[in-house]
Amino acid sequence: MSKLFPTILSQVKAPPIKCQGIKTKLIPFIAQNIEWNGDGRWIEPFLGSGSVLFNLKPPIALVSDTNKHIITFYNELKSGKINEAIVRDYLCQMGKKLTKRGEKFYYEVRDEFNEKGGSLEFLFLNRSCFNGLMRFNSDGKYNVPFGHKPQRFSKSYITKIVNQVAWVRSLIKRYDWEFIVSDFRMTLKTAKQNDFVYLDPPYIGRHTDYFNSWDDSDAEEMVRCVKQLPCGYAISMWQENKYRKNEHIDKFWLTETIQHFNHFYHVGSTENLRNEIIEALIIRNGYSSISQLVSTKRSEKEIALFEIPTA
Ligand SMILES: C[S@@+](CC[C@H](N)C(=O)[O-])C[C@H]1O[C@@H](n2cnc3c(N)ncnc32)[C@H](O)[C@@H]1O
Known part of the structure; x- marks a missing residue:
């Protein structure tokens, strides 16, 4: 049977809406690392800008966010109001x-x-x-x-x-995608065996950035909901930078497969001022394209494969 993922994405496009935490740089990495045949629905409870959905183009999807403005924008593109x-x-x-x-x-x-x-x-x-x-x-x-x-x-x-x-509207017309305003808990409850859930929650500890707050208790509740899912899932989360390590990963996710993506961002004009951040993609065991039970930190050589220089 043919599989939707893993796949190699040669091009990534930007959506019309921007938001912090947008995953444009990570999309090819996600496409390459998850394994799913595409039979059920792609479920994305933290849609944000929609960059992941629009570039991965699953045929059927249920996507949601608590930010009603984002969801209304895409629903109005769908209805033709705009x-x-x-x-x-x-x-x-x-x-x-x-x-x-x-x-x-x-x-x-x-x-x-x-x-x-x-x-x-x-x-x-x-x-x-x-x-x-x-x-x-x-x-x-x-x-x-x-x-x-x-x-x-x-x-x-x-x-x-x-x-x-125009690009997003053409995709929304072509595919069977449902956009709803919903808290992640409600969206996750609808998941069925053939679905695949991709989660990109807000950064833990940052309260003011999004439409509603997000704290440790939300993050821990997400762990409980995700671990009960009847289908495959992948979660994006920052792993570490020069100063901090995300302890939430060590506490809750070490039993699943974790792939790492390393990228750099500039804080000044010279090479010396570039900062490194390691992002984690936590993938339910059995749904990772790379067959290993628990992957530890990637070697420098492997990391370099996924490194995208910042302009
Ligand atoms: C890191 S952003 C997602 C970014 C997205 N992957 C992208 O590439 O643009 C997290 C999103 O979660 C949404 N959010 C925050 N709390 C939520 C909750 N309790 N349930 C559902 N969505 C929530 C925010 O409004 C925000 O759009």
């Missing part, structure tokens, strides 16, 4: 106003969005805010400051976003 032509017109108009009125205009749109919502406003804020962040306060209000680029929506930037929207 499309690439609407996005182009909207961003052209908004871009002109932003050029003219600068940050005052950004904050007006942000206030209006926090009152009434709106997928186009969400996209505008997400693509003009500081560092493409997705951050909400404890009342669920978007609170990222302006990115200080009034000329942000150049012709080429708008075309880039429009192409990302």
Whole structure:
């Protein structure tokens, strides 16, 4: 029987929505390391930007997030309420106003969005805010400051976003994907034997970044729910950097298969200032493409295979 994964992905594309923790760099690694025939549903309870779903393209999927703005955005692409032509017109108009009125205009749109919502406003804020962040306060209000680029929506930037929207809309039309607002606990309850669950939870200990908080008790509850799943799963989690090690992995996941991906990010302009981070992909035993029960830290040579230099 043919298998959907493992597979080699030669190209990874970026989705129209940005969020911290986006897994663009790790997608080929995920595709290469999991084993699943694709008979059931791809379940992704922490969808975020959707980068993993859109690049892996499973035929049937149930994807969810507690962030209603993300889910509404993709559902409106699905229903046709918004499309690439609407996005182009909207961003052209908004871009002109932003050029003219600068940050005052950004904050007006942000206030209006926090009152009434709106997928186009969400996209505008997400693509003009500081560092493409997705951050909400404890009342669920978007609170990222302006990115200080009034000329942000150049012709080429708008075309880039429009192409990302067109790409995602074509996928949503082609595949059987359901997008729902849901807490991970509810989504996981629906999993069946042939499904495969990919989890990319928020970083433990960081409370303010996402639509709702995430702490040790959520992380431990996720462990309980995941260990009861009737199907395969893989979980993305940071493993260690120069300063810290993720103790959650040692505490809960050493019995499963763990593959490591090593990448670097720059904190300054010179080579000396590059920092290394090791990401873990925890894969349920029996669902890893590399047949080993418990893989310990990869050798430097193996790690180098997956290293992607940062531009
Ligand atoms: C690390 S991000 C996922 C990033 C995604 N893999 C990507 O590539 O863009 C984690 C996501 O989990 C969502 N989230 C936080 N708490 C949640 C919960 N209790 N249930 C479901 N989703 C939650 C956040 O809104 C956020 O979008």
